[in-house]
Amino acid sequence: MTKNEFRSRIMGCWMGKNIGGTLGMPMEWKRCKNNVNYYTHDLNGEPLPNDDLDIQILWLLALEERGFYINSKDLGEYFNEFMIFTHAEYGVAKTNLRTGLQPPVTGSFNNEFKDSCGAYIRSEIWACLFPGQPEMAARYAFEDAVIDHGDGQGVYAEVFVAAMESAAFYLDDIRELIEIGLSYIPSDCKLSEGIRKAVETYEAGMNEDETREYIMQNYIGHLECHYISEEDEQKGYQNGRMGWDVPSNIMIIIYGLLFGRGDFERSMLTALHYGEDTDCTSGTIAALFGIMKGIEFFDKKWIDPIGHKIVTCSIDPFRMFGKIPGTIEELTDRVVALHEKANATFSFQVNDLMTAKDFYASSYFLNIYLEMKTVKYEFPYLNVRIDYCGDPVVKRGERKKIKLILSNTSKSITSDRLDIYLYNREGCTVLPQNEAAVFLTMAHMGAGIKEVEYEILIDEPLKPIYHFVVEFIFEENKNGRIMHVPVVLVSETGSVHQVIWEKRGENGTCNLPRV
Structure with a gap:
């Protein structure tokens, strides 16, 4: 593909986006059959x-x-x-x-x-x-x-x-x-x-x-x-x-x-x-x-x-x-x-001789969807994933579990100990304790990924938002780097009220909730 051909295709993409978007906008989210052959509104x-x-x-x-x-x-x-x-x-x-x-x-x-x-x-x-x-x-x-x-x-x-x-x-x-x-x-x-x-x-x-x-x-x-x-x-x-x-x-x-x-x-x-x-x-x-x-x-x-x-x-x-x-x-x-x-x-x-089989996903691509449940932070030598184990919601008197998934990404140091400290907030109790230590080998050796679980308990009246910080330090220095990761929990009350739908308006108006 020449540079001119490539530029033409990029421009064609954006022009097509404007053509289709402009054509379809007047009937957006109308549930009906549309008999349309061209733009339906005045354009300038x-x-x-x-x-x-x-x-x-x-x-x-x-x-x-x-x-x-x-x-x-x-x-x-x-x-x-x-x-x-x-x-x-x-x-x-x-x-x-x-x-x-x-x-x-x-x-x-x-x-x-x-x-x-x-x-x-x-x-x-x-x-x-x-x-x-x-x-x-x-x-x-x-x-x-x-x-x-x-x-x-x-x-x-x-x-x-x-x-x-x-x-x-x-x-x-x-x-x-x-x-x-x-x-x-x-x-x-x-x-x-x-x-x-x-x-x-x-x-x-x-x-x-x-x-x-x-x-x-x-x-x-x-x-x-x-x-x-x-x-x-x-x-x-x-x-x-x-x-x-x-x-x-x-x-x-x-x-x-x-x-x-x-x-x-x-x-x-x-x-x-x-x-x-x-x-x-x-x-x-x-x-x-x-x-x-x-x-x-x-x-x-x-x-x-x-x-x-x-x-x-x-x-x-x-x-x-x-x-x-x-x-x-x-x-x-x-x-x-x-x-x-x-x-x-x-x-x-990339070249023009590529065939369809060259474009199919690799066997491991679907592993990317393992990242749909955790928040990932990347540092030199360390990846941290936060798993909220459900919604990031804390309730009074109930233990809220969070999980830290840790990977030693070093390519040159076989193993190290990682010190972890979860900084607490007033009115909260961290279980089993704030401080922990984990032995991590290099992740690419197969056993270098570890999980650490904490539970947070609040017995006092709840605040709307709780901001925690988890600190990570390798004992073998690794340039003296101190790494911090935020953890956010919110409190929520109320429950979903069943919606009652009503027909309000002429034919063509869909049902609306009673509010």
Whole structure:
């Protein structure tokens, strides 16, 4: 692939994102069949703003400022500071981040929307930075997704799409791309089940209306306060599980790609036919075609009404003034420049002779999902993982267990003793005691990973938040480094009150909770 071809595909990705997002935005989260062939609203040469693209621009800024050795905690800082949209999983994650919690706990704790669509819609940045390297794209997508989706299906969705899009720089066989994406997620997760069911029903000969009924009957989430057609309401499709949105919408993308049979417009418009999160489904499909075909592929009828401008709505416009790219061309140039830095950093080996088998996940990739339950801190010679053993919640008079998983990452010193001290807070008791010592061999020798458990007991009236610090010191000095890791516990009262749904409004208004 030449530099000009690569740049064309990057620009095609972002143009496709704007085309699909703008086309689908007016019918976003309407549960109905859509008979749409073109933009449905007046446009003045600009695309509609969309968080799908905004957050990817935020990741662009983070990478430009901090480089590629970046993780979920780094991305979480940008997310909390500069992303001003606070709906659903975004708002839950920002609340958890402000409390002092860290990913992936920020995406799991109190989050009914961890199985929703907010992560896969921002996957393209990783594919564009790591074209033909789906494992790299998937690893960064994982770090991204856990911020606000924790251990939910939303994480699998972003990994799946990022891997598929990365491979699409060198492969345009839709069925093969789907299988490549599936190789990066657990075969027993609900998302994988939904994708395979979508492929099965398509290959069984079910048409668009039949497959839509299959989704509505088996995979729908709750609509919140959006529109529902009278036909769908009469069929009982007004209520599903709250936040259970990503399986159905990824299935819609799969149906769009399969029914489209390689035709861009047919693929995108098929996805719109199903309804639901239409800007996300059509935007992902259009971006994928842009990656496969390049900017020249798109007919002028799709580009002229929206132009090349980037319009944002969820990035802080004051603190990010002058940093947000204003056009598709500027965004493309900055992504290409970052890709060149990534290539210099990681020394990719990619060529046009690679085949589909080169893009499938390695046998060990799925181990990454072991990180969905623990907060990881990396130091020279030591990795620390905090396992909250459930929610990070402390209750008066009940022991709260936390677990420290410790790895000696030294490559040159066979073994060492690690001294641990958990600094207490007033009114708390640490059991069995604050201080401990652990013998660690090098982790790569097979027995160098140890677990240490503490229990925290509070018998006094609870405070809202407790900030603890765990200190680690190797007895054999290791440059005299003292390492500290934060542990955050919160207190919570109340229980979930059963919602009573009411029909308020004319036909087309979905049920709302009595509040």
